[in-house]
Amino acid sequence: MGSKLVALAIGAGFCLASPIVAQPAFAAPSPIKTFDTDNDGTLDLAEVNKGAGAVFDKLEKDNDGTVDRKEVGARIGKKEFAAADPDNDKTLTKDEYLALVAKLFKAADTDDEGTLDAKELKSKAGQALLKLIR
Ligand SMILES: [Ca+2]
Numbered sequence: 467m468g469s470k471l472v473a474l475a476i477g478a479g480f481c482l483a484s485p486i487v488a489q490p491a492f493a494a495p496s497p498i499k500t501f502d503t504d505n506d507g508t509l510d511l512a513e514v515n516k517g518a519g520a521v522f523d524k525l526e527k528d529n530d531g532t533v534d535r536k537e538v539g540a541r542i543g544k545k546e547f548a549a550a551d552p553d554n555d556k557t558l559t560k561d562e563y564l565a566l567v568a569k570l571f572k573a574a575d576t577d578d579e580g581t582l583d584a585k586e587l588k589s590k591a592g593q594a595l596l597k598l599i600r
């Protein structure tokens with residue numbers, strides 16, 4: 467009973483605090499600026515992979531070389547995760563993670579020029595991709 471109340475209080479605190487905390491994140495510079503190391507105004511796969519590799523290393527907390535559904539959290543949906551896990555061992559290696567990133571990159575790159583601009587990043591695949599790289 468007591469712990470339930472504490473949990474409720476913590477939950478309410480998060481609800482109240484999150485809009486204030488989240489605001490600067492939404493006002494942050496565009497994702498392109500964050501990852502565009504060669505400053506050409508678009509993201510190529512190498513730039514995206516750099517972000518993705520860093521995120522993978524961050525998520526991979528128990529150092530077994532793979533991430534499971536728990537470790538990726540809301541970044542990858544259930545169906546997407548299954549599709550990205552061809553050996554069906556319920557974990558993703560870095561290769562499998564980067565393969566998913568490459569797949570989403572390709573899907574978002576509608577003009578097939580090998581780079582993603584701001585508009586392409588706003589697409590469904592582009593948004594899914596951004597979840598994996600930051
Ligand atoms: Ca670039």
Ligand SMILES: [Ca+2]
Nearest residue numbers: 551555557558
């Ligand atoms: Ca796997």
Ligand SMILES: [Ca+2]
Nearest residue numbers: 575579581582
């Ligand atoms: Ca493109």
